[in-house]
Amino acid sequence: MAQEDLSQLKIDKATATARPARRSARRFWIAGALVVAVLAVLFFSGILKPAREVQVVSVQQTYPSQAITLLNASGYVVAQRKAAVASKATGRLVWLGVEEGSRVKKGEVLARLESEDVAASEAQAAENLKNSRTSLDQAGAEYHDAQLSYNRQKLLLSQGIVARADFDAAEARYRKAKAAVAGAQAGIGAAAAALEAARVAVEFTMIRAPFDAVVLTKNADVGDIVTPFAAAANAKAAVVTLADMSSLQVEVDVAESNIEQVRSGQPCEIQLDALPDTRFRGTVHMIVPTADRSKATVLVKVRFDESDRRILPEMSAKVAFLSRPLREGERKPKITAASAAVVERHGRKVVFLVKDDRAVETAVTLGEKLGEAVEIVRGVKAGDRVVQSPEKGLKDGSRIKILEK
Numbered sequence: 001m002a003q004e005d006l007s008q009l010k011i012d013k014a015t016a017t018a019r020p021a022r023r024s025a026r027r028f029w030i031a032g033a034l035v036v037a038v039l040a041v042l043f044f045s046g047i048l049k050p051a052r053e054v055q056v057v058s059v060q061q062t063y064p065s066q067a068i069t070l071l072n073a074s075g076y077v078v079a080q081r082k083a084a085v086a087s088k089a090t091g092r093l094v095w096l097g098v099e100e101g102s103r104v105k106k107g108e109v110l111a112r113l114e115s116e117d118v119a120a121s122e123a124q125a126a127e128n129l130k131n132s133r134t135s136l137d138q139a140g141a142e143y144h145d146a147q148l149s150y151n152r153q154k155l156l157l158s159q160g161i162v163a164r165a166d167f168d169a170a171e172a173r174y175r176k177a178k179a180a181v182a183g184a185q186a187g188i189g190a191a192a193a194a195l196e197a198a199r200v201a202v203e204f205t206m207i208r209a210p211f212d213a214v215v216l217t218k219n220a221d222v223g224d225i226v227t228p229f230a231a232a233a234n235a236k237a238a239v240v241t242l243a244d245m246s247s248l249q250v251e252v253d254v255a256e257s258n259i260e261q262v263r264s265g266q267p268c269e270i271q272l273d274a275l276p277d278t279r280f281r282g283t284v285h286m287i288v289p290t291a292d293r294s295k296a297t298v299l300v301k302v303r304f305d306e307s308d309r310r311i312l313p314e315m316s317a318k319v320a321f322l323s324r325p326l327r328e329g330e331r332k333p334k335i336t337a338a339s340a341a342v343v344e345r346h347g348r349k350v351v352f353l354v355k356d357d358r359a360v361e362t363a364v365t366l367g368e369k370l371g372e373a374v375e376i377v378r379g380v381k382a383g384d385r386v387v388q389s390p391e392k393g394l395k396d397g398s399r400i401k402i403l404e405k
Helices: 002-008 013-045 064-068 116-159 164-204 256-261
Strands: 052-058 060-062 069-079 082-085 091-096 109-113 206-208 213-218 240-243 248-255 267-272 275-292 297-304 316-322 334-338 343-345 348-355 358-363 365-370 373-378 385-388 398-402
Touching: 060 373, 064 069, 064 316, 064 365, 069 256, 116 164, 164 206, 248 256, 248 275, 248 316, 256 297, 267 297, 334 365
Parallel strands: 052 398
Antiparallel strands: 052 385, 060 334, 069 248, 069 316, 082 240, 091 109, 109 206, 213 240, 248 297, 267 275, 267 316, 275 297, 334 373, 343 348, 348 358, 348 385, 358 398, 365 373
């Protein structure tokens, strides 16, 4: 019995080796199936798909005027009325009442020179005028008395009461008094003229604005010697430089070959480099009737149809010469993209935005067509990059590789 029990405890080697083999094979197939499933998921999710090579374009902010622009030219803002204000007199600057950017009115005093000497001359001339008027009063009184005496002697002479010599003396006195009155009147005129000259000399020490303007530069400071010709060492000719801001125009050079596209009164659109987000309406004011032979260009002046305090002289500007005036609603910019970037997917218009290395399908609302571009009312913004001419196989989330143009 004991031996039979021991014989039952023997291990069947064939069964023992078959079971682990079947388990290993099963694990292998399970692992393989998992790997295949993972690879399938990765492939269909796009991770293992090769990146599609695409070209991209930028969504832009476009002005409708670009579609009716005949010609573009660049230049600078120039004040057509500008003055370097100085004094006709020579003297030391004792007061300066403006600085750069100050707005002044015509006739306003900008600065003063020392004026004690000319003020004294004015006071002296005023006293001389008073003295001349007193002399006229004296001469007038003498003339009145001489006239009465002359008339009396003339009457008495006709009656034979006085001698001829007495009448002649009265007549001479009368004529002398009359001449004295005329001389006193002339003296008043001379004294008045001298006073006016003294006042003008005082006025020359006042530096006034010749027109409504803005101060561009300050050329002298208090204590500087100001002289009309600035011939002396360290002397200043101009105290300030002014510009009439209402006279600002853009001066641009147009090539001779393109000048036939420009005409006087032609509508324009002006863009300043300092204000890139603002467009100003303009009109061709003048085509200067001469050419620059060194540059083969013709100078064209374009005036602003609207004023803006942000516009300053010497600003860089670009001018678009238009084929017609802008209509209402054409002055505001529009968001546009190349028409080829917009495709139809599932009955709606979409673009593929570029985000990192992926193409993101984005629905858009379209507006009017502008040449080779189309207005996008909603969906993207200026500066976004979208796939140009997306292929049918391109899907939302597809990996992409941007081709260099």
